[in-house]
Amino acid sequence: MNDLKEQTLTNAKIRITYTIKLFAIVLFLLSFKNTFAQKVEFLERSEVTNEGLYFWYPDKNGEKVKAFHYAPSISPRGDCLTVVNGYIFFGWYKGGMKNGRDLMISRKKIGSGKWVTVQLPHKNTLIGPKVNSWGDSHKTISIGVSKTDGTVHVFYDHHNDPLKYIVSKKNTAFAKDSDFKIGMFNKTRGYLAAGQNVTITYPAVTENDKGNLIVNYRKGSAVGGNEMVHVYNGSTSTWSKAKMVIRGSGKGFVETKDRNYAYAPAPVLAGGDLYYGFSVRWARKKADGVLNEGVYVANAGSTMTGAWKDVDGKTQPMPIQDYSPLLIDLPATKDGKGSSGGPSMAVSDKGDIHISYRGRGNDTKYHYTYVRKAGQTEFTKHSGVGKTGIAYGDRIYNTSINKSKGIITIQSTAAGEFKYRNDLVYQTKDTLGSSGVRLVDGNLVVIAEDRGDTKTDSQGIFSYVFKISDDNVSTPPPTSGDITASWYKVKNVSTGRFLQGVPSSTVIQTNTGQSGYDKQWRLVRTGTGSYFNIDNRKASNSNSSGMLAEGANNTIVGTQTEPVKFQSDKQWSVISLGNNIYQFKLKKNNRFLSQNSSNKGVLVTSGSANTTKWQLIATSTALSKTSEKENILQTDDITTVAVYPNPARSSFNISLKGITKADISISNMLGKLIYKNTTTSGTLEIINEEKFAPGIYLINVVGDGKSYQRKLVIE
Structure with missing residues (x-):
């Protein structure tokens, strides 16, 4: 394997535009109202817990006491969040450096219900000295859910350690709240495929379109690791044996001086395939403080265990060892030190590819975004900004958080373009810290720690859910209630x-x-x-x-x-x-x-x-x-039915102009019927009485042979 500096851009498909773009975000604090195109709406805020772990010790004799290795935040961090079948699943550690650190799994149905939490008999392991040991923020939780057999899969507390893995019994994931409890989870084990115990770092769990779960992880060191993959078949409830897909070390295969590891976030599912973007950390550059270099992308197929292809569709020998065919660019970094992580990536189902890469430090001069529209052969490089997000429909959605001000900003661009617009700026009640984001089936979920109290090892964790209606995906036609x-x-x-x-x-x-x-x-x-x-x-x-x-x-x-x-x-x-x-x-x-x-x-x-x-x-x-x-449907007269106040809190009114008798039903965004009544009055007052949690509701009025739909926001 040649040094990155010796590689050329001959294989890279890139058209460079050195125009630095400054994105000015105008902060309209809108709460529930959105003056931009009505594509993103706030749905709900809920508290997951008030005792999430944060690595912190009180000062001693006026001096800070070291409490962590790498970073103080651990909940949320890593691949600890997933959204499946309208449920949020979140893994976290319980607060308290000395008496806490318990492994917790929480679940909530979006739009209704409360968080249900299971405390498992395992803890996050501290490192370092015996007194005031440190937390290691590499030891995250990864969680996956099988739609096929309803199992919940939990990986926890790893940093080049033997596997710690828990799987629930079948049909646990979507069971009623009263059945989501510790007795539904099996004991920790050290293997996925029977008889094959593994050592693991950075596990990521992804579900493909076939209902399989794919877990990929590093086996080996940070400068000499191989990427391994297992596939879970929900029909048989079994894992495949480990398969090496990227080789960065191995006697007889990689010389000692060429040992490396391909650093990557979790793979991205698009059009039935998993796309894998990574940067390379070389052993021989460790002494110089050089970390992850280059932007590389592969189409890893539906399970990552078959043939991999470059972005132009050419099949590559497996396991991947020669990275050059996958090279997109070798971007410059400050003092040539590379990046602390791997590139972030979003891919649309049509094949539009967005990649961002940020060099170490805060100098945006070394931040880059690469965009290739489906059907094209070259990437356009945007220097001065590193910005991607999550693909949904024909758009890419980016979520940014102003932590000190508690503002969540959601922007989007058409897939294959780099023209972001503000879709929603939401002012929370909280001071935010570390966060995780998922966008699944139009639900954009943000899980974030509350850093309002900075002197604590036990803090709040909140969930915020936003509803996205893609430009090319509409809500269904008018319905009556459910x-x-x-x-x-x-x-x-x-x-x-x-x-x-x-x-x-x-x-x-x-x-x-x-x-x-x-x-x-x-x-x-x-x-x-x-x-x-x-x-x-x-x-x-x-x-x-x-x-x-x-x-x-x-x-x-x-x-x-x-x-x-x-x-x-x-x-x-x-x-x-x-x-x-x-x-x-x-x-x-x-x-x-x-x-x-x-x-x-x-x-x-x-x-x-x-x-x-x-x-x-x-x-x-x-x-x-x-x-x-x-034949056509009868049209709706917007002046016939009015809802006020809107947004509402304790009560609201439905005004019926010219309707002698009306059947009224109100549903939440899941289609669940919350309220139903028949009235002959011109105005109907509805008292909340805690029936309506904060969020968005659809009102359906059927009267005199016509149907009318209105949207209601409850604060």
Whole structure:
């Protein structure tokens, strides 16, 4: 392996633009209101605990007492947070340097309920002297959840140490709160695959589109480590044996002078594949204080255990040892000291790639962002700013925190571009510290420590949840109360034919008739995001279609199963085109639901044809007598139904203008029905009485043959 300085940029695909961009953030302290495009909204704030661990000792004789190695924050830190099926899972250590440090696992359903916490009989291990031992912030918690068998996987307290791993019993992850308890977790063990005990550093757990869990970690030292991978199969509830995917050491393979380790954050899932971005730390440069150099990226496939490719699709020999084909750039750093971490990366499902790399220190001159739009062959380099985020839909979302002021700012840019806009600036009540961020199914979750009291080893930890509606993913059409309780006729714009369920899981077809439950469909949220199952009204049995899913040769079939299902071949995004016209795009491959010349349901790559456009007609809405092809939903008069005050706290009013009798239902953002009533009054006052937790609610009013929807914010 050649020295990085000896490598050239011959293999790097990069177009450099040395324009330093200054991003001025105008802080409008909006709380719940957003004057920008209505894409991001605050959903809820909750306290996880008031006793999270912080490495700190009281001063002694007026002098500070060392309490930590590397950093004082440990909860949250690392891969300790995940969001699955609308639940937040968070691993943390209990406060108290001497009597605390217990391993804790907490869970909360987004939009409802409280945090449920399990205290496991294990502790974070201190290092250093026997008296006033130090905390080691490398010894983080990593957590993963299997959708397939409902197991919770916990890795904890590692820094080149024997594995400490706990897995729960099956169906624990999504059990009711009263069943989420210590008895559901098995004892700590030192192996994943039976008979293969491992030593581990920096484990990261990622779920792919197939429902597998992938854990990757370092085996070996910081300047001579190999990257190892195991895959968890939820169908068999077993881990594969370790596979080396990157070789940085090994007698007979890597000379002593060339030992190294490829430092990387957790891999990024996009379009069914995991992308791995890393920088290299060389053993021979350790004495000079040089850390992680270069920006390298690979497509590691769906499990990281098969063939890896460079960003242009060329397959590389495994395990990866020659990094040069994966090189994007060798950015300059202050005094040539490299970076303290690896590059951050976001990749869209279409293949847009965003990478940021920050040299050591605070000088932004040595911060860089690389962007390559899907279909292009070169990266554009932006010097003076290192900024990426998390891909969702067709945008990249960046979350930044002004810790001392307690401000969370969410910005986004179109994937493949570098034009960030402010989506939301949220003023918290807290002084924030270390944090973790996840964006899953439209839920952006921030977990942060409260540093209001700086002289403590036991502090608060808070959760903030924001709802994102992507530019190309709309919320579903109007519903009555619970989103799963409304049914629609789905009519093709081009042919006027109605989507029809058929028995025995055969290909879905369309029909000119519009009556019957086999032509009625509902949209059911999967988790809490902007993906849905599309479900037929007939009962799910051998004589019905059940949910829509991908079949052979780009056909659409029925699954004969009930929602909710989380496989990507059964999840659809709903794209609003206006006038009650929608498109449905499959999560698995971004193909559109369409109708072919044989009146069969099929998937197509382009959404330009009218055969990919569908009108949703509520079953409670009468069809026009004139022409079946001209049926439309009745329009909503915004002056008919008003909600005030909004935002509200203890009470609010619903004004009904010209409606003699109305059925009113109020649901939270998960579709859960919170309130239901029928009134003949012109104004209805609703007293909160703790029914409505702080957050966003959808009000549905049905009266005199029309349906009206309003949004309500409870502070």
